[in-house]
Amino acid sequence: xxxxxxxxxxxxxxxxxxxxxxxxxxxxxxxxxxxxxxxxxxxxxxxxxxxxxxxxxxxxxxxxxxxxxxxxxxxxxxxxxxxxxxxxxxxxxxxxxxxxxxxxxxxxxxxxxxxxxxxxxxxxxxxxxxxxxxxxxxxxxxxxxxxxxxxxxxxxxxxxxxxxxxxxxxxxxxxxxxxxxxxxxxxxxxxxxxxxxx
Numbered sequence: 706x707x708x709x710x711x712x713x714x715x716x717x718x719x720x721x722x723x724x725x726x727x728x729x730x731x732x733x734x735x736x737x738x739x740x741x742x743x744x745x746x747x748x749x750x751x752x753x754x755x756x757x758x759x760x761x762x763x764x765x766x767x768x769x770x771x772x773x774x775x776x777x778x779x780x781x782x783x784x785x786x787x788x789x790x791x792x793x794x795x796x797x798x799x800x801x802x803x804x805x806x807x808x809x810x811x812x813x814x815x816x817x818x819x820x821x822x823x824x825x826x827x828x829x830x831x832x833x834x835x836x837x838x839x840x841x842x843x844x845x846x847x848x849x850x851x852x853x854x855x856x857x858x859x860x861x862x863x864x865x866x867x868x869x870x871x872x873x874x875x876x877x878x879x880x881x882x883x884x885x886x887x888x889x890x891x892x893x894x895x896x897x898x899x900x901x902x903x
Contacts, residue, residue: 711746711771715778720749723881727806727895730873730883731830732757734897738801741765741825744808748775748786754804755781763800765789800826807832807893809861810849819865829867829898833858838877838892855887858894867898 712720728750736758742751745764748771754762761783766772767790775786803826809815810833822829834841836852846852853861855872862869873883874891887894 711768712749713747713774714749717749717753721881723875723877723893724806725749725753726875726881726883727832727893728753728804729757730895731804731806732759734828734830735759735802735804739763739799741800741803743803743805743822744811745771745775745786747771748779748784750804750806751775751784751786752779752781755783759783761785763787802826802828802830805829805831807834810834810846810851810853813850815850815861816865819862819867823866823900827900829900830896831862831898832875832893832895835874835887835891835894837889853894855894858896862896862898863901866901868901869896869898871897873897 712724714720717725732754735754738759739761740754740759742762742764745751745766748764751762751764764784764786769788772786772788803822809818812818834852836854839852841849841852872887873885873895874888875881875883875893876890877892883895
């Protein structure tokens with residue numbers, strides 16, 4: 706794991722509050738649900754979801770080292786950690802909900818991934834950097850392909866077969882709470898989506 710790419714710490718106290726708060730926000734929606742935590746990193750979010758009432762979490766990440774760390778520090782009998790990327794998940798999964806935080810900006814083919822995700826679960830919780838609050842700079846964000854303006858995220862999700870039911874944002878200051886609406890000052894756009902019939 707390269708420094709700066711991931712939040713890495715053996716306990717939640719060492720993870721940035723804004724990262725933790727995305728999972729705190731998601732936890733209310735994941736209670737009594739089977740969840741796919743896609744791009745789970747070192748697993749702190751997956752463990753938070755289980756501790757908050759999710760019944761099962763498939764926690765997938767393409768980084769083998771991150772998954773090893775997750776198993777060591779955030780293991781639980783109802784979390785299955787797996788080294789997987791978007792091309793190596795089963796075509797059909799028995800899940801209620803997907804969490805996908807700060808991920809699709811790393812994917813060259815974001816729409817292709819989001820279309821595939823429709824086969825995994827009927828509901829998607831997604832967050833991305835807001836171009837209006839955190840402008841994309843390829844030198845600063847050399848692992849990103851893009852950031853999204855609100856209308857761009859709306860369009861990408863709609864073209865992929867997802868309908869946004871609720872919109873939220875985070876601002877770049879402690880404690881980085883998730884708040885309703887897409888505000889100009891928000892550095893992250895967060896959406897609760899349902900699979901559309903289209």
